[in-house]
Structures are given as C-alpha cells and as structure tokens.
Amino acid sequence: MGRIVLNNVTKSFGETQVIPPLDLTIEDGEFAVFVGPSGCGKSTLLRMIAGLEELTSGQIEIDGEDVTQVPPSKRGLAMVFQSYALYPHMTVRKNIAFPLRMEGMDQSEIDKKVEAAAKSLNLTDYLDRKPAALSGGQRQRVAIGRAIVRNPSAFLFDEPLSNLDAALRVGMRLEISEMHESMKTTMIYVTHDQVEAMTMADKIVVLQAGVIEQVGTPLELYHTPRNVFVAGFIGSPKMNIFSGSEAKKLGAYTAGIRPEHIDIDLSGGTWKGTVGVAEHLGSDTFVHVHDTGLGDLVTVRIAGDVAVKHGDTIYLTPQMDKIHKFDEQGLRV
Amino acid sequence: MAIVSTNSNISRYGRPVLAWGVALLFFFPIFWMVLTSFKTDADAVKPEFLIWFTPTLDNYLNLTENYDYWRFATNSVITSVCATLFTLVVGIPAAYAMAFNPSRATKDILMWMLSTKMLPAAAVLYPMIFLAKGIGLYDTHVLVITVVSLINLPIAIWMLFTYFKEIPKDIIEAGKMDGVSTWGEVKEILIPLAWGGIASTALLIFIFCWNEAYWTVRLTTIDAATLSKLIEGNRAPEGLFFGRLSAVSTAAVGPIVVLGWFCQKQLVQGLTFGAVK
DSSP states (O other), rough: OOEEEEOOOOEETTEEEEEEEEEEOTTTTTTEEEEEEETTHHHHHHHHHTSSSOSSEEEHHHTTEOOOTHHHHHHHHEOOOTOOOTTSSSSSHHHHHHHHHHTTOEEEEEEEEHHHHHTTTTTTTGTSSSGGGSSHHHHHHHHHHHTTOOOEEEEEEEEETTTHHHHHHHHHHHHHHHHHHHHHEEEEEEEEEEEEHHHHHHHHEEEETTTTEEEHHHHHHHHSSOOOHHHHSSSSSSEEEEEOOOOOHOSSSSSEEEEEOOOOOOOOSSSEEEEEEEOOOOSSSEEEOSSSSSSEEEEEESOOOOOOOTEEEEEEEEOOGOOEEEEETSSBB | OHHHHHHHHHIIIIIIHHHHHHHHHHHHHHHHHHHHHHHHHHTOOOGGSSSOOOEEEEEEEEHHHHHHHHHHHHHHHHHHHHHHHHHHHHHHHHHHHHHHOOOOTTTHHHHHHHHHHTTTTGGGHHHHHHHHHHHTTOOOOHHHHHHHHHHHHHHHHHHHHHHHTSSSSHHHHHHHHTTTTTHHHHIIIIIHTTTTHHHHHHHHHHHHHHOOOOHHSSSSSSTTOHHHHHHHHHHHHHOOHHHHHHHHHHHHHHHHHHHHHHHHHHHHHTTTTTTTO
C-alpha cells in the first residue's frame, strides 16, 4: 500500500514561501512524476514527503496515517538520490544491506534479500566492490537495490538519471518503468526532463514556482494543457505559442500549435515564412521558420525527410482542430 | 637565448639552494640543541667545541637519575592523550551539528570560538590561578587536561567542521532514510568517511597539547607537571647549564618529533586543510 495525500502543505525558507498551500493525492501503485523547471519546488516537495524537509504548515498522510511528524525512516518510504548517495566506505553488499541492518534484521535474512536484489539488478558480480569501482549506471542500480530491499510502500526518486549519459539514461528509464510494472508500488519521480515525465508517468504533476499548474495523464497534458505554461512545457519540440492579431483571428488571446500539427507546402498556405535551420533526424525533420508574422521562430515537425534548406520560402498551414486557445489569464478556452 | 638559459639555471640550482638554506636555518637551533645535549656544561659554552667535542651521555643519565624525567614524561603523555580524546569527544559532535544541521547562529558561533584564540592568555592568568586554587584543582591532571583541551577545542572544531563539510549531505540524508539514529550517523557514516580528517586533527591537537607550555608551567608545581615544566625548571634556579638544558629539551621534544615523522602524511593534510577546495 502507498497512498500519499498532501493536505494544504506549505513550505517557507525564512521569509520566502517556496510552496504556497498545495493539495495533492497520489494513489496506491501510481507512478507520479513531478516535473517543472529548476527551482519550481519539485525537489523540495519530494523531500517534504520523504521527511527530510519540515513542513511549514499542512499535513502529509500515507495510507490514511498522518506522518507529518514521523521521522524519515519510519514513513516506509525509500529514496533514490540524484548523486546516488551510496556509502563510499562500504561494499555494494554492505550498501544494499545497510537499511536492513539498521532495522535489526537477521543476518541470514539480510543475505537472502541482498542476493535477490543483486540478482534482479544484475549486480551479483559486483557485490564485493566499493562504489568507486563502479560505473554511473551500476551505482544507480546499487542505489535502487538499497531502496528495493526495504520493501517500501513507495519509492521516491530525485532526478535519478540526470548524472547519466544519454544512452544510459534511456536504458535506466526503461528499467525503472519495468520495475514499476512488476512491483506495482507507488513511485514518485522528480525530473526537469519532460520526456522522462511523458514516457514514465501514470500521472504528471506540472509545477511552477511551487504551484501545481496541472495534474493529469501524459496524454491529457499533451492534448489539453490547462494553461499556456503547461502547453509550452510539455511536448518536444515545444509548442509554437503566439498572441496578437494572428491569435485574434483564431478567436483567442493567445494561441498555440504543436510542431507536429503544422503542414508545409511550397506553393501556398496560411502563413508564409523563410527556413532558418532544418534539422534532419532521418525519422523526422525539424524545420525552424522565420518571418511568419507570428512573432517568434516557428518550429515544424515533419515525419520523414523533406528537402528544405536554409533560405527557402515555405508556407505553413496549421491543422485547425489541433489549435490550443488561451484567454488573457493564459487559461485554456 | 642567454637570458632563458640563465633563468632556467637559476630555477634549476637557485631554488633548491635557497630551499636548503632556509631549511637548514630553521633546523640549526634543533641541531645545535641535540649536539649540545651530548656535551658537558663546560664544553657547551666554548665556541671551539662547537662541532668537535668529546660526546658524553652524562646529561641524559643525570636526567633520569636526578630529575625524575619519567614522571614528567608520563604526565605529558597523560595530559596529551586525555586532552586530545576529550577534545575529539566534544569536538566531533559539535562540528557534526554545525556542518549538517546549521542554524542561523552557526557562523557566529564558529567565529566566536575562533575569537577566543585571539584573547591574550596573560589576561586571564591570575583569575585562572585563583580559580584553580579556590576549587582545589591547582596542580592536578583534571585541571591541566581541562585547560589544555579547552584552548585547543576551537581549532579542533574548525578543522573537523571543514572536513565534515566535504561529506555530501545526500549521504547523511540517505542514512536518515535508511533508519540510522543520530549516534549511528556519526558512528556508521561520519567517522568512517572523515577518518583521515579526524586522524590529522587528533594528531595536530596531540602535538599542540604536548607542546603547551604557558598554562602547564603556571598551573602545576609537581604532581601534574609536564615536560614543559621540566625544561622551565632547568632554566631558572641554577643558572644556565646548556648541556643539561639541551638534554632535557631534546628528551622533551623527541617523542613528538618521532610521532610527527611517522605521521607526516596526515600532518600535511591537516595543515593544509581547506587549501584546495
């Protein structure tokens, strides 16, 4: 079990309030991702759930029990840190066994659990090494192993992949997702990478300046962003957002269209522009278009390869049913 | 070209010569002291016997036979060991608290502790002596150990604080998540990780305690007197007997020089702490 409820939670550092009153429920077995730009309070929120950061006011419940004043280790949660936070003076075996030893578990029981965790994480051959003799990915696995053996009611991940290189990151992302599929344990995952959020989450919580901008499934956020911030933050490449006369024509104060929802043509269309850079990825082509009258640079994503180059004049036509409209407050119309 | 080669000659030969010169200059008094300790008092004051003389062990034999060297040495060991342990027992938790749970006052407290080192010792000499006599602790181990610990505590806390600061906070927090108690954090995580730093702090404090003279000379007469007192005692009443004085001094600094020699690595680390990061 691991249903986590935040009631009217706030956090201030001195005079500055980093988290204004906030309510959130994470259901048992859910993979929730906190995403937002750096400094949005997502890590602070996670640390408050972990018990590493005190609440200024409000209440946190885990499985119906108020844990606001309960110390971190008694909350039944396990945390994986960005820096891995392994104990450098202990071997992998001792690292993984550490929380069990602190619980006062029987040595034979500890050995059994450590062996099982090591096996599931492909760490068996490294059990007697110290963390310094491991690669980044292996260290991350040890950190996960140390969390798994405790059999927690929820896992907390604080940007666990940001220290890994791109290829490893994709691999670990899949491993964590599979781990969630097989264990069905609640997971809360903090990241600033919206691709991680989109690919892993059951539920995404988008934060900005300590305020929840939207909570929803990845596709809800993609298709119906509640406001301009979420629209711009979710999706890669970013949504093209514009205001002014072109938006007014569409009946909105601000309007947005995703790069993949714009068609291009060389002879005619809604907006005329000049190609700045065309990025050919093979599977897709990202075309960045200047001087469309929409203000900023417009990005278009075309499936496959298209033969456009710098300086070409092209016409863009948005798919009208895919246009997002927002009012003066930036809220979805 | 000529200039370049002259420059490189200077740096090739000049710097080592300069370095050796400075080193010898600093080393000379010690060398002279050790040499003099093997001379008779009569030879010691004669310049013609500066280097060439007939060595004698009389001064050292005299030391153990007539001056009760071992009692002073034992007191020095007791004082230094106990004071170092006491300093660490108080210093480690204090530095731990300030490094990992700092409050708004932490910086001020650190500065305040350091400021006590700026107080001239002479300013509190008489109050200390009256106080010590008043509570009946004058010339006791308890008094000497307490005073020597307390005057070294600020340095110990500063050094330990600097070492502890280098331990990533995440590791301590991981410990908290894994269910270690506060004492467990210190025992299982902090001490093993900061072992090098703690060792060099201990070593340096031990040396400071061993060499401490101002207070040990003034707060003791016989019972708790350390080697510093022995040296001091050989200076004043009977005039200057260089041979004997040198033997006493050599025997007093000898142990600490040997200790320092074996622990050079830790000492250098300790003396340059915080220099790089």
